[in-house]
Amino acid sequence: MPGPVLARRGFLSGAVGLAAALTLAACGDDDTAALPTPTTGQAAQSWTFTDDRGKKLAQPKIPTKIVAQVGAAAALWDFGVRPIAVFGPHKLADGSKDPQAGNVDITKVTGLGNVWDEFNVEQYIALQPDLLVSSMYLKGTLWYVPEKSKDTIEQVAPAAGIMLTGKTATQVISRYEELARTLGADMAGVPEAKARMEAATKELARFKDLKVLMVSGGADAFWIVNPPEYPDAVHLKDAGLDIVTPSKVDEGGFFQTLSWENADEYDADVILYDTRTQALKPEEMMKKPTFAKLPAVEAGQLYPWNAEAPYSYQGYATFLEGLLANLKKAKPLK
Structure with a gap:
Protein backbone atom coordinates (compact mmCIF):
# COMPACT_ATOMS: atom_id res chain seq x y z
CA MET A 1 0.00 0.00 0.00
CA GLY A 189 3.27 -27.13 -0.57
CA VAL A 190 1.82 -24.98 -3.34
CA PRO A 191 -1.17 -27.21 -4.31
CA GLU A 192 -2.30 -27.52 -0.70
CA ALA A 193 -1.96 -23.78 -0.08
CA LYS A 194 -3.82 -22.97 -3.30
CA ALA A 195 -6.71 -25.19 -2.18
CA ARG A 196 -6.79 -23.41 1.19
CA MET A 197 -6.86 -20.00 -0.48
CA GLU A 198 -9.67 -21.04 -2.83
CA ALA A 199 -11.74 -22.47 0.03
CA ALA A 200 -11.32 -19.33 2.14
CA THR A 201 -12.19 -17.12 -0.82
CA LYS A 202 -15.46 -18.98 -1.40
CA GLU A 203 -16.39 -18.64 2.26
CA LEU A 204 -16.08 -14.85 2.18
CA ALA A 205 -19.39 -14.61 0.32
CA ARG A 206 -21.14 -15.53 3.59
CA PHE A 207 -20.35 -12.04 4.88
CA LYS A 208 -21.69 -9.96 2.00
CA ASP A 209 -24.05 -8.15 4.38
CA LEU A 210 -21.15 -6.56 6.26
CA LYS A 211 -19.94 -3.15 5.09
CA VAL A 212 -16.16 -3.13 5.43
CA LEU A 213 -13.84 -0.11 5.60
CA MET A 214 -10.10 -0.58 4.99
CA VAL A 215 -7.91 2.08 6.60
CA SER A 216 -4.44 3.12 7.64
CA GLY A 217 -3.68 5.58 10.43
CA GLY A 218 -0.91 8.15 10.66
CA ALA A 219 -0.05 10.75 13.28
CA ASP A 220 -1.89 13.52 11.44
CA ALA A 221 -3.99 11.73 8.85
CA PHE A 222 -6.49 8.92 8.41
CA TRP A 223 -6.29 7.16 5.05
CA ILE A 224 -9.26 5.43 3.41
CA VAL A 225 -8.25 2.75 0.93
CA ASN A 226 -9.51 3.02 -2.64
CA PRO A 227 -10.21 -0.69 -3.37
CA PRO A 228 -9.59 -0.83 -7.14
CA GLU A 229 -5.93 0.04 -6.61
CA TYR A 230 -5.05 -2.81 -4.25
CA PRO A 231 -4.94 -6.51 -5.17
CA ASP A 232 -6.13 -7.64 -1.74
CA ALA A 233 -9.09 -5.24 -1.72
CA VAL A 234 -10.01 -6.27 -5.27
CA HIS A 235 -9.85 -9.91 -4.21
CA LEU A 236 -12.16 -9.29 -1.25
CA LYS A 237 -14.67 -7.39 -3.41
CA ASP A 238 -14.62 -10.04 -6.10
CA ALA A 239 -15.26 -12.65 -3.41
CA GLY A 240 -18.43 -10.83 -2.35
CA LEU A 241 -17.45 -8.47 0.47
CA ASP A 242 -18.94 -4.98 0.50
CA ILE A 243 -15.78 -2.84 0.66
CA VAL A 244 -16.34 0.90 1.07
CA THR A 245 -15.03 2.98 -1.85
CA PRO A 246 -14.24 6.61 -0.96
CA SER A 247 -16.25 9.21 -2.85
CA LYS A 248 -13.12 11.28 -3.48
CA VAL A 249 -9.55 10.08 -3.78
CA ASP A 250 -6.26 11.93 -3.67
CA GLU A 251 -4.05 12.45 -6.70
CA GLY A 252 -2.67 9.07 -7.69
CA GLY A 253 -5.89 7.31 -6.79
CA PHE A 254 -4.66 5.06 -4.00
CA PHE A 255 -6.58 6.50 -1.06
CA GLN A 256 -8.49 9.43 0.39
CA THR A 257 -6.76 11.43 3.10
CA LEU A 258 -8.94 12.61 5.97
CA SER A 259 -8.13 14.54 9.09
CA TRP A 260 -8.77 12.63 12.31
CA GLU A 261 -11.61 15.08 13.01
CA ASN A 262 -13.30 13.70 9.88
CA ALA A 263 -12.62 10.04 10.60
CA ASP A 264 -16.38 9.45 10.72
CA GLU A 265 -16.82 10.28 7.02
CA TYR A 266 -17.87 6.74 6.15
CA ASP A 267 -20.18 4.24 7.83
CA ALA A 268 -19.02 0.67 8.24
CA ASP A 269 -19.86 -2.46 10.19
CA VAL A 270 -16.25 -3.61 10.20
CA ILE A 271 -12.99 -1.68 10.03
CA LEU A 272 -9.83 -3.39 8.84
CA TYR A 273 -6.73 -1.50 9.99
CA ASP A 274 -3.26 -1.53 8.47
CA THR A 275 -0.90 -3.54 10.68
CA ARG A 276 2.37 -2.44 9.08
CA THR A 277 5.10 -0.94 11.23
CA GLN A 278 4.62 2.64 10.03
CA ALA A 279 0.86 2.65 10.72
CA LEU A 280 -0.72 3.62 14.04
CA LYS A 281 -1.67 0.76 16.34
CA PRO A 282 -5.34 0.42 17.46
CA GLU A 283 -4.57 1.79 20.91
CA GLU A 284 -3.03 4.87 19.30
CA MET A 285 -5.98 5.40 16.96
CA MET A 286 -8.36 4.99 19.89
CA LYS A 287 -6.91 8.20 21.35
CA LYS A 288 -8.53 10.07 18.46
CA PRO A 289 -12.06 10.89 19.77
CA THR A 290 -13.83 10.77 16.42
CA PHE A 291 -12.30 7.39 15.59
CA ALA A 292 -13.07 5.97 19.03
CA LYS A 293 -16.76 6.83 18.57
CA LEU A 294 -17.14 5.02 15.27
CA PRO A 295 -19.87 2.34 15.56
CA ALA A 296 -17.54 -0.43 14.37
CA VAL A 297 -14.93 0.58 16.94
CA GLU A 298 -17.45 0.79 19.76
CA ALA A 299 -18.81 -2.62 18.75
CA GLY A 300 -15.34 -4.13 18.87
CA GLN A 301 -15.41 -4.90 15.14
CA LEU A 302 -11.97 -3.47 14.47
CA TYR A 303 -9.74 -6.16 12.97
CA PRO A 304 -6.16 -6.37 11.65
CA TRP A 305 -5.38 -6.17 7.97
CA ASN A 306 -2.01 -7.34 6.70
CA ALA A 307 -1.73 -4.66 4.05
CA GLU A 308 1.18 -6.36 2.29
CA ALA A 309 0.44 -10.05 2.72
CA PRO A 310 2.89 -12.17 0.70
CA TYR A 311 1.66 -12.71 -2.84
CA SER A 312 1.74 -16.49 -2.63
CA TYR A 313 -0.97 -19.06 -2.07
CA GLN A 314 0.41 -19.66 1.42
CA GLY A 315 0.44 -15.95 2.21
CA TYR A 316 -3.11 -15.37 1.03
CA ALA A 317 -4.50 -18.54 2.58
CA THR A 318 -3.20 -17.37 5.95
CA PHE A 319 -4.47 -13.81 5.40
CA LEU A 320 -7.95 -14.91 4.33
CA GLU A 321 -8.34 -17.54 7.05
CA GLY A 322 -7.47 -14.97 9.70
CA LEU A 323 -9.93 -12.50 8.21
CA LEU A 324 -12.68 -15.13 8.16
CA ALA A 325 -12.10 -15.93 11.82
CA ASN A 326 -12.71 -12.26 12.64
CA LEU A 327 -15.68 -11.75 10.32
CA LYS A 328 -17.42 -14.68 12.01
CA LYS A 329 -17.46 -12.57 15.19
CA ALA A 330 -18.96 -9.52 13.46
CA LYS A 331 -22.54 -8.53 12.70
CA PRO A 332 -24.29 -5.74 10.78
CA LEU A 333 -24.72 -2.65 12.94
CA LYS A 334 -27.87 -1.29 11.30
Missing part, protein backbone atom coordinates in the same frame (compact mmCIF):
# COMPACT_ATOMS: atom_id res chain seq x y z
CA PRO A 2 2.02 2.98 -1.23
CA GLY A 3 -0.21 5.92 -0.38
CA PRO A 4 0.65 6.76 3.22
CA VAL A 5 4.35 6.09 2.70
CA LEU A 6 4.64 8.08 -0.51
CA ALA A 7 2.49 10.88 0.84
CA ARG A 8 4.84 11.38 3.76
CA ARG A 9 8.14 10.65 2.04
CA GLY A 10 7.63 11.91 -1.49
CA PHE A 11 9.66 10.80 -4.46
CA LEU A 12 13.38 11.27 -4.19
CA SER A 13 15.69 12.31 -6.96
CA GLY A 14 19.35 12.05 -7.93
CA ALA A 15 21.70 9.09 -8.41
CA VAL A 16 24.69 7.52 -6.73
CA GLY A 17 27.90 7.08 -8.74
CA LEU A 18 28.61 3.48 -9.65
CA ALA A 19 32.39 3.70 -9.92
CA ALA A 20 33.07 4.35 -6.25
CA ALA A 21 30.76 1.56 -5.17
CA LEU A 22 32.37 -0.91 -7.55
CA THR A 23 35.80 0.04 -6.25
CA LEU A 24 34.65 -0.53 -2.69
CA ALA A 25 33.18 -3.91 -3.65
CA ALA A 26 36.43 -4.94 -5.32
CA CYS A 27 38.29 -4.19 -2.11
CA GLY A 28 35.83 -6.18 -0.01
CA ASP A 29 35.93 -9.75 1.22
CA ASP A 30 34.64 -12.95 -0.36
CA ASP A 31 31.79 -13.63 2.06
CA THR A 32 29.43 -14.19 -0.85
CA ALA A 33 30.90 -17.66 -1.28
CA ALA A 34 29.31 -18.64 2.02
CA LEU A 35 25.85 -17.37 1.17
CA PRO A 36 23.03 -19.92 0.91
CA THR A 37 22.13 -21.15 -2.55
CA PRO A 38 18.54 -20.08 -3.37
CA THR A 39 17.62 -23.25 -5.19
CA THR A 40 19.27 -26.57 -5.86
CA GLY A 41 19.56 -28.90 -8.78
CA GLN A 42 19.33 -26.18 -11.39
CA ALA A 43 20.83 -26.97 -14.75
CA ALA A 44 23.28 -24.56 -16.35
CA GLN A 45 20.78 -23.26 -18.90
CA SER A 46 19.85 -19.85 -20.21
CA TRP A 47 17.13 -17.86 -18.47
CA THR A 48 14.60 -15.29 -19.67
CA PHE A 49 11.66 -13.51 -18.07
CA THR A 50 9.59 -10.55 -19.23
CA ASP A 51 8.58 -8.40 -16.28
CA ASP A 52 5.56 -6.10 -15.91
CA ARG A 53 7.44 -3.14 -17.33
CA GLY A 54 7.67 -5.11 -20.55
CA LYS A 55 11.40 -5.62 -20.03
CA LYS A 56 12.72 -8.91 -21.33
CA LEU A 57 15.43 -10.05 -18.95
CA ALA A 58 17.98 -12.61 -20.07
CA GLN A 59 20.87 -14.39 -18.40
CA PRO A 60 23.20 -17.11 -19.70
CA LYS A 61 22.15 -19.27 -16.74
CA ILE A 62 19.35 -19.36 -14.18
CA PRO A 63 19.90 -16.66 -11.51
CA THR A 64 20.76 -18.02 -8.07
CA LYS A 65 21.92 -14.92 -6.23
CA ILE A 66 18.58 -13.15 -5.91
CA VAL A 67 17.97 -9.96 -3.94
CA ALA A 68 14.35 -8.98 -3.36
CA GLN A 69 12.17 -6.34 -1.75
CA VAL A 70 10.79 -8.01 1.35
CA GLY A 71 7.28 -8.53 -0.03
CA ALA A 72 8.66 -10.05 -3.22
CA ALA A 73 11.07 -12.16 -1.16
CA ALA A 74 8.19 -13.49 0.95
CA ALA A 75 6.26 -14.48 -2.18
CA LEU A 76 9.24 -16.18 -3.80
CA TRP A 77 10.16 -17.94 -0.55
CA ASP A 78 6.75 -19.63 -0.42
CA PHE A 79 7.29 -20.93 -3.95
CA GLY A 80 10.65 -22.39 -2.98
CA VAL A 81 13.07 -19.66 -4.11
CA ARG A 82 15.57 -18.53 -1.47
CA PRO A 83 16.80 -14.94 -1.93
CA ILE A 84 20.21 -14.15 -0.46
CA ALA A 85 19.26 -10.62 0.61
CA VAL A 86 16.20 -8.45 1.23
CA PHE A 87 15.38 -4.77 1.52
CA GLY A 88 12.33 -3.08 2.99
CA PRO A 89 10.71 -3.71 6.39
CA HIS A 90 11.91 -7.12 7.57
CA LYS A 91 13.08 -6.58 11.14
CA LEU A 92 11.25 -4.93 14.05
CA ALA A 93 12.90 -2.69 16.63
CA ASP A 94 13.33 -5.60 19.04
CA GLY A 95 15.13 -7.65 16.37
CA SER A 96 12.22 -9.97 15.67
CA LYS A 97 10.84 -10.51 12.18
CA ASP A 98 8.50 -7.95 10.64
CA PRO A 99 5.24 -9.62 9.52
CA GLN A 100 5.86 -8.34 5.99
CA ALA A 101 8.70 -10.85 5.72
CA GLY A 102 6.23 -13.74 5.75
CA ASN A 103 8.05 -17.06 5.96
CA VAL A 104 11.46 -15.64 5.06
CA ASP A 105 14.12 -16.75 7.54
CA ILE A 106 15.71 -13.36 8.20
CA THR A 107 18.63 -15.03 9.98
CA LYS A 108 19.66 -16.53 6.64
CA VAL A 109 19.46 -13.45 4.43
CA THR A 110 21.43 -10.22 4.29
CA GLY A 111 19.48 -7.08 5.15
CA LEU A 112 20.25 -4.18 2.81
CA GLY A 113 17.76 -1.74 4.31
CA ASN A 114 14.84 -1.82 6.70
CA VAL A 115 13.02 1.46 6.12
CA TRP A 116 11.96 3.71 3.26
CA ASP A 117 14.90 5.14 1.28
CA GLU A 118 17.42 2.82 2.97
CA PHE A 119 19.37 0.59 0.58
CA ASN A 120 23.04 -0.27 1.09
CA VAL A 121 24.28 -0.04 -2.48
CA GLU A 122 27.88 -0.98 -1.65
CA GLN A 123 26.77 -4.10 0.18
CA TYR A 124 24.43 -4.96 -2.69
CA ILE A 125 27.28 -4.77 -5.19
CA ALA A 126 29.52 -6.85 -2.94
CA LEU A 127 26.94 -9.65 -3.01
CA GLN A 128 27.41 -9.87 -6.80
CA PRO A 129 23.68 -10.54 -7.35
CA ASP A 130 22.25 -12.14 -10.49
CA LEU A 131 18.78 -10.63 -10.15
CA LEU A 132 16.76 -8.08 -8.17
CA VAL A 133 13.01 -8.56 -7.74
CA SER A 134 10.48 -6.04 -6.48
CA SER A 135 6.78 -5.32 -6.70
CA MET A 136 5.52 -2.10 -8.26
CA TYR A 137 2.60 0.12 -7.29
CA LEU A 138 3.56 2.62 -10.00
CA LYS A 139 4.65 1.16 -13.33
CA GLY A 140 8.39 1.55 -13.71
CA THR A 141 8.99 2.28 -10.02
CA LEU A 142 10.40 -0.64 -8.06
CA TRP A 143 8.97 -0.63 -4.53
CA TYR A 144 11.54 0.44 -1.92
CA VAL A 145 14.32 0.94 -4.46
CA PRO A 146 15.44 4.53 -3.69
CA GLU A 147 14.99 6.97 -6.53
CA LYS A 148 18.39 8.53 -5.79
CA SER A 149 20.26 5.27 -6.38
CA LYS A 150 18.00 3.30 -8.74
CA ASP A 151 20.24 3.82 -11.77
CA THR A 152 23.24 2.43 -9.93
CA ILE A 153 21.24 -0.50 -8.56
CA GLU A 154 19.88 -1.47 -11.98
CA GLN A 155 23.38 -1.40 -13.50
CA VAL A 156 24.56 -4.08 -11.08
CA ALA A 157 22.08 -6.81 -12.05
CA PRO A 158 18.85 -7.22 -14.04
CA ALA A 159 15.74 -6.16 -12.11
CA ALA A 160 12.28 -7.72 -12.42
CA GLY A 161 9.23 -5.68 -11.48
CA ILE A 162 5.85 -7.26 -10.71
CA MET A 163 2.88 -4.88 -10.96
CA LEU A 164 0.35 -4.73 -8.14
CA THR A 165 -1.91 -1.78 -8.96
CA GLY A 166 -5.05 -2.61 -10.88
CA LYS A 167 -4.45 -6.35 -10.53
CA THR A 168 -6.28 -9.01 -8.58
CA ALA A 169 -4.39 -10.90 -5.91
CA THR A 170 -4.71 -14.05 -8.00
CA GLN A 171 -3.11 -12.32 -10.98
CA VAL A 172 -0.19 -11.08 -8.88
CA ILE A 173 0.31 -14.47 -7.25
CA SER A 174 0.30 -16.09 -10.70
CA ARG A 175 3.04 -13.74 -11.85
CA TYR A 176 5.21 -14.58 -8.85
CA GLU A 177 4.52 -18.25 -9.49
CA GLU A 178 5.57 -17.83 -13.11
CA LEU A 179 8.78 -16.06 -12.08
CA ALA A 180 9.52 -18.68 -9.43
CA ARG A 181 9.13 -21.50 -11.96
CA THR A 182 11.66 -19.88 -14.28
CA LEU A 183 14.05 -19.78 -11.31
CA GLY A 184 13.71 -23.52 -10.72
CA ALA A 185 11.43 -23.35 -7.67
CA ASP A 186 10.41 -26.68 -6.15
CA MET A 187 6.78 -25.57 -5.52
CA ALA A 188 6.58 -27.69 -2.36
